[in-house]
Amino acid sequence: MRRIILPIMLLFIASATFAQDNSVATVSAYIIDNQKSVGIYEDSLCPLFSVVKFPQAIYVAHCLSESGLSLDDKVTVRKRCLMKDTWSPMLNDFKWRRKFSYAELLRLSLQESDNNACDLLFDAFGSPKEVEKYMESLGFGDIKIAKTERQMMTDRSVAALNAASPKAMAYLLQWFFDHRNDDAYLAFVWQLMSECKTGTSRLPSVISDGDSIIHKTGTGFSTEKGVSAINDAGIIMHPDGSHCIAVVFVLNHPEGTAAAEKLLAETVRRLFKEFQ
Numbered sequence: 086m087r088r089i090i091l092p093i094m095l096l097f098i099a100s101a102t103f104a105q106d107n108s109v110a111t112v113s114a115y116i117i118d119n120q121k122s123v124g125i126y127e128d129s130l131c132p133l134f135s136v137v138k139f140p141q142a143i144y145v146a147h148c149l150s151e152s153g154l155s156l157d158d159k160v161t162v163r164k165r166c167l168m169k170d171t172w173s174p175m176l177n178d179f180k181w182r183r184k185f186s187y188a189e190l191l192r193l194s195l196q197e198s199d200n201n202a203c204d205l206l207f208d209a210f211g212s213p214k215e216v217e218k219y220m221e222s223l224g225f226g227d228i229k230i231a232k233t234e235r236q237m238m239t240d241r242s243v244a245a246l247n248a249a250s251p252k253a254m255a256y257l258l259q260w261f262f263d264h265r266n267d268d269a270y271l272a273f274v275w276q277l278m279s280e281c282k283t284g285t286s287r288l289p290s291v292i293s294d295g296d297s298i299i300h301k302t303g304t305g306f307s308t309e310k311g312v313s314a315i316n317d318a319g320i321i322m323h324p325d326g327s328h329c330i331a332v333v334f335v336l337n338h339p340e341g342t343a344a345a346e347k348l349l350a351e352t353v354r355r356l357f358k359e360f361q
Contacts, residue, residue: 110311110338110348115251116356117259118329123359125352127252130227131334132245134303135198136316137213139278140228140249140257141206142195144219146270148210149187156188156273160209171238173201188273195277195301200234207233213247223260227253241306244313251332254318258330262320275299278319286346287317288331291353295324303334304342311338315345331356 115127149156163182167173174197175185185193185205193202207213217230231246265275284302292298300319305312318332333352338345 110340110345111336112333112348112352113251113336114331114333114352114356115255116329116331116353116360117255118357118360119327121360122255123356124251125356127255128227128250130229130248130250131316131336132303132305132314133230133247133249133254134244134305134314134316135200135203135283136249136254136301136303136318137230137247138194138198138203139254139301139318140220140225140230141203141216142191142274142277143257143261143271144216145187145191145206145210146268146274147219149270150268154187156191156270157186159184159186160190160205162205167201168204168235168238171200171234173199175199175202191274192277195274196280196282198283198302198304200238204234220257223257225249225253225257225260228257244305251318251334254332255330258318258320258332262328262330284317284346286343287315287349288319288321288333288353290346290350291357292321293323297322305336307341311340312342312345313337315342315349317349 113126113129113131115124116122161182162185164179167176175193190202190205193199194206213230213232217228220228228249229247232243237244265271278299278301279297281300287302288300289298298319298321300317303314303316305314313336315335315338320328320330322328331353333349335345335349338348
């Protein structure tokens with residue numbers, strides 16, 4: 086694969102300074118397009134936040150395939166055991182107790198980024214460290230997964246322990262593209278991510294007419310200093326069947342989510358110009 090060397094003038098998007106308080110938002114990114122690649126700090130480990138739900142889904146697909154379980158098999162969920170002060174659309178789906186299929190939990194986790202659904206999948210198939218070990222077995226040692234959503238909500242300082250480099254995440258996406266039809270479980274994950282409902286102002290905002298995107302977003306904590314992370318990682322499919330991969334992590338943007346999403350999209354546009 087040929088690596089494109091960025092002109093120095095384009096590296097300004099890797100570190101954007103904001104005059105009002107001299108805060109700095111940093112960008113790490115990696116793009117693969119037709120055997121060429123370009124990146125900014127692409128080997129840096131960055132907090133994943135909900136992007137972690139993508140490698141988890143790859144692991145869950147593996148576990149389902151190995152165990153012979155069906156996507157339609159169900160687990161009983163008691164509402165009193167779930168986190169209340171977190172992003173969790175599933176809390177609106179029932180009052181006391183309900184059975185959820187593995188397909189439903191994957192859909193909630195990947196499409197709606199439901200934090201309780203993510204933790205229920207950890208409970209059903211293995212701890213974060215088990216997911217990390219599976220990533221290592223696939224050759225992705227720079228994908229670190231150590232904490233559940235509940236642990237991150239309890240102690241925000243540990244959120245950075247779920248981390249990956251943009252390059253490692255990009256190559257996991259390439260692995261996913263290559264193996265998406267290996268079995269019904271991976272095919273289902275592909276379908277879900279192609280219908281992702283989050284992050285419409287991120288990677289989906291830069292694709293061309295006729296393109297489609299398979300992606301997973303991640304959003305950090307909002308604080309008085311801005312937003313800790315705005316992430317997106319995805320595969321862009323072109324009408325002719327070709328594809329490219331883009332992973333962008335924007336960290337510590339002092340102006341909040343909308344500004345960070347704008348920076349993410351602008352980063353992708355500028356990097357894609359390097360292929361022209």
